[in-house]
Amino acid sequence: MNLRNKILSGFFTLALMLIIAGAWSIYHFHFIGNRVNRIMNWEYKSINNSITMLHALEREDSAILLSLLGNLSESSFILQKADSLFVDGLNQAKSSIEEKDHSNIISEVEENYRLYKDGWQHLNTLAPPQDLIKYYFANTHTEFLNVKQSVEKLLLTSENELYSTASNLKDLANRATMPGIIAIIAALVFTAMFSYFVHHYFIAPIIKINNAVKQNKKSGAPINIEADSKDEIAELIDSVNYLSSRINKKSSN
Amino acid sequence: MRPQIILWYTGLVLVLNSAFLLVSSIVSLINFDTALFPLAYSTIIVFLFGIFPLIFVTPTKEMSNKEGLVILIMGWLLSCLLGTIPYMLWGGEFSFTNAWFESVSGFTTTGSSILTNIEALPKGLLFWRASTHWIGGMGIIVFVLAILPTMGLAGMTLYRSEVSHLTMEKLSYNTKKAVKVLISVYLGLTVVETILLIIGGMSIFDSVTHSFATIATGGFSVKNNSLAAYNNLYFDIVIIVFMVIAGIHFGLIYKTFTNRFRSVEKSGVVKYYLVILFIGVLLTTIYNRISGPYENIWTSLRYSTFQIVSIGTSTGFANANSNIWSPVAKVLIVFFTFQCACAGSTSGGIKVDRIVLFGKTIVKKTRQLLHPHALIPVKLDGSEITPNALEMSVLYVSLYIFIVFLSTLFLSMTGVGPTEAFTGSAAAMGNVGPGLGAVGSLGNYSTIPAFGKWILTGTMLLGRLEIFGFIIFLSRSTWKN
Numbered sequence: 001m002n003l004r005n006k007i008l009s010g011f012f013t014l015a016l017m018l019i020i021a022g023a024w025s026i027y028h029f030h031f032i033g034n035r036v037n038r039i040m041n042w043e044y045k046s047i048n049n050s051i052t053m054l055h056a057l058e059r060e061d062s063a064i065l066l067s068l069l070g071n072l073s074e075s076s077f078i079l080q081k082a083d084s085l086f087v088d089g090l091n092q093a094k095s096s097i098e099e100k101d102h103s104n105i106i107s108e109v110e111e112n113y114r115l116y117k118d119g120w121q122h123l124n125t126l127a128p129p130q131d132l133i134k135y136y137f138a139n140t141h142t143e144f145l146n147v148k149q150s151v152e153k154l155l156l157t158s159e160n161e162l163y164s165t166a167s168n169l170k171d172l173a174n175r176a177t178m179p180g181i182i183a184i185i186a187a188l189v190f191t192a193m194f195s196y197f198v199h200h201y202f203i204a205p206i207i208k209i210n211n212a213v214k215q216n217k218k219s220g221a222p223i224n225i226e227a228d229s230k231d232e233i234a235e236l237i238d239s240v241n242y243l244s245s246r247i248n249k250k251s252s253n
Numbered sequence: 254m255r256p257q258i259i260l261w262y263t264g265l266v267l268v269l270n271s272a273f274l275l276v277s278s279i280v281s282l283i284n285f286d287t288a289l290f291p292l293a294y295s296t297i298i299v300f301l302f303g304i305f306p307l308i309f310v311t312p313t314k315e316m317s318n319k320e321g322l323v324i325l326i327m328g329w330l331l332s333c334l335l336g337t338i339p340y341m342l343w344g345g346e347f348s349f350t351n352a353w354f355e356s357v358s359g360f361t362t363t364g365s366s367i368l369t370n371i372e373a374l375p376k377g378l379l380f381w382r383a384s385t386h387w388i389g390g391m392g393i394i395v396f397v398l399a400i401l402p403t404m405g406l407a408g409m410t411l412y413r414s415e416v417s418h419l420t421m422e423k424l425s426y427n428t429k430k431a432v433k434v435l436i437s438v439y440l441g442l443t444v445v446e447t448i449l450l451i452i453g454g455m456s457i458f459d460s461v462t463h464s465f466a467t468i469a470t471g472g473f474s475v476k477n478n479s480l481a482a483y484n485n486l487y488f489d490i491v492i493i494v495f496m497v498i499a500g501i502h503f504g505l506i507y508k509t510f511t512n513r514f515r516s517v518e519k520s521g522v523v524k525y526y527l528v529i530l531f532i533g534v535l536l537t538t539i540y541n542r543i544s545g546p547y548e549n550i551w552t553s554l555r556y557s558t559f560q561i562v563s564i565g566t567s568t569g570f571a572n573a574n575s576n577i578w579s580p581v582a583k584v585l586i587v588f589f590t591f592q593c594a595c596a597g598s599t600s601g602g603i604k605v606d607r608i609v610l611f612g613k614t615i616v617k618k619t620r621q622l623l624h625p626h627a628l629i630p631v632k633l634d635g636s637e638i639t640p641n642a643l644e645m646s647v648l649y650v651s652l653y654i655f656i657v658f659l660s661t662l663f664l665s666m667t668g669v670g671p672t673e674a675f676t677g678s679a680a681a682m683g684n685v686g687p688g689l690g691a692v693g694s695l696g697n698y699s700t701i702p703a704f705g706k707w708i709l710t711g712t713m714l715l716g717r718l719e720i721f722g723f724i725i726f727l728s729r730s731t732w733k734n
Binding site (some may be wrong): 001006009010013016017020021024027171174175178179182186189190193194196197200201228229230 | 256257260290294297298301302305306308309310311338341342343344345
């Protein structure tokens with residue numbers, strides 16, 4: 001390989017190491033950005049929606065108890081409001097489904113809520129207060145607990161997801177910085193190796209030639225330098241050796 | 254000492270490593286796993302480091318012994334060091350210390366792991382882990398010599414540095430032929446074992462990685478519970494057979510397959526190796542049945558055979574928990590951890606050849622006490638052993654035990670329990686892998702403190718490079734011009 005290509009290969013190698021490390025770090029930081037976005041847009045929202053649904057459920061249960069006490073107008077108003085709040089929370093949770101696990105839990109919430117809603121709508125058709133209380137504890141309250149349990153399951157799953165994504169961020173940050181660290185260390189070692197080669201194969205032979213020519217000028221000693229490579233430096237050494245032998249021949253003649 | 258020549262040959266070692274990294278990247282790409290970028294980047298870095306000296310330096314045909322030795326040690330150290338890159342880039346349980354431990358354990362074919370959940374690793378990384386065994390098993394320099402177009406004196410010097418005197422004894426060929434014999438036996442055994450495991454129903458990936466680990470007598474499995482995870486008698490039998498074969502001198506295996514079966518039959522060393530393994534298995538089976546965990550003699554035979562052969566060949570696979578075995582079985586495990594298999598194989602430890610020589614030296618010295626003026630020759634497989642070789646063997650055994658003691662002492666200082674410190678050190682020095690206690694057959698080295706892991710990796714390298722080479726490498730005179 002000629003001199004120019006050898007030097008170029010050194011710089012090319014160095015540049016390649018740094019470019020790949022840089023590109024990879026950028027990719028991973030972009031990935032970290034996406035993860036943070038996911039935490040904010042999906043996991044945090046999902047937790048919020050679950051909390052909203054739990055609040056709505058508690059209000060619905062209070063409204064049912066109010067209706068059992070005979071306060072029908074206030075109970076109906078609270079029930080309507082709480083129902084729309086729950087449905088809103090459920091729809092938002094449905095619209096941002098990403099994981100299959102979440103989809104199953106949301107379907108479970110939806111089904112349990114439908115049964116619960118049917119139950120408290122059925123309460124209005126029952127007349128004597130004793131029947132109402134019996135029916136509430138036998139059916140509606142159990143259905144309420146079922147919905148609550150499935151919403152809490154959704155909340156727990158979202159919290160676990162949030163924790164897992166956040167703890168993955170540490171690993172991702174490590175993956176993003178590691179190529180940079182390795183590239184810096186590799187570049188330092190590589191630079192040391194490159195400078196050794198430049199010194200050994202380019203600078204040292206030039207110094208040798210210079211010293212030999214100086215010696216020749218001073219004492220007329222013939223120049224005989226050995227080349228350690230197969231490039232332009234080696235050709236230069238051959239030429240100097242040849243020139244010196246020609247001069248020596250001429251002067252002896 | 255010419256640094257450019259050392260750089261040229263270590264460059265070749267790194268190019269070879271990058272080829273295996275490339276294959277691991279392809280495995281990762283096929284499985285589309287998370288190790289693709291770490292492996293691809295490592296391939297590029299290692300390749301660039303390797304190819305750069307090859308561009309600049311004009312190779313030489315001559316090399317001094319010192320240069321050969323430095324190339325050997327540098328080749329091993331750089332392979333282990335650059336082998337950590339994919340682990341560190343992937344992250345997970347891999348800190349630098351853990352990555353270094355896993356890499357050294359892989360290249361030296363020790364097979365100890367710091368991983369608590371091996372199955373969490375992507376397939377590409379698992380393949381690289383198994384590849385480190387396969388590269389290290391045969392010896393990095395032997396692979397380099399195999400890909401060199403011409404050998405010359407430099408090749409011979411390198412061959413002498415990598416291949417021990419005991420190994421060369423039974424390889425009566427020229428260097429090129431000897432390298433060819435070693436590589437062809439190594440490759441052939443790996444291919445045959447892989448095919449047999451696939452026939453038995455093991456997946457292709459698991460078969461290849463387990464064959465790499467068996468023939469290299471390494472012990473890295475792709476399962477958390479090693480071979481116990483499969484609970485398959487056929488796999489156990491295939492692996493037992495190949496572990497035993499991988500523990501025999503490759504030169505003898507080659508001769509066996511070239512119609513000279515008598516070579517193996519005649520070899521006293523192989524006879525001793527097989528007989529001592531048989532006795533070990535027999536005693537372990539009996540004691541594990543009488544005072545161990547097994548209620549059935551066949552169950553005891555199955556697990557005892559696998560585990561004793563695994564330790565006795567320095568492989569380190571496990572199909573049972575040896576921590577619950579009888580005390581006699583545990584003592585036998587410790588014995589085999591020290592002895593291991595024959596020279597010229599991929600096995601570690603003191604080696605059967607040296608144990609035989611050690612025994613013969615004791616007999617010779619005892620006889621000489623009775624007949625002080627008698628000339629008593631010591632022969633091994635028909636050839637007379639020189640007093641110098643005998644002295645070296647005895648010295649090696651003494652030094653080996655002393656290093657195990659030192660490593661045990663240093664490990665104890667880091668707070669490691671005596672059982673784990675002693676058996677862990679012996680297993681590291683013999684490149685065996687599992688010890689007893691927390692570092693037992695189904696355990697791992699994750700609980701060892703960071704400093705302890707560095708001590709163990711130093712011990713592994715000393716064991717793999719057979720002590721003297723490392724001492725010469727570290728001595729001042731090697732580095733004097």
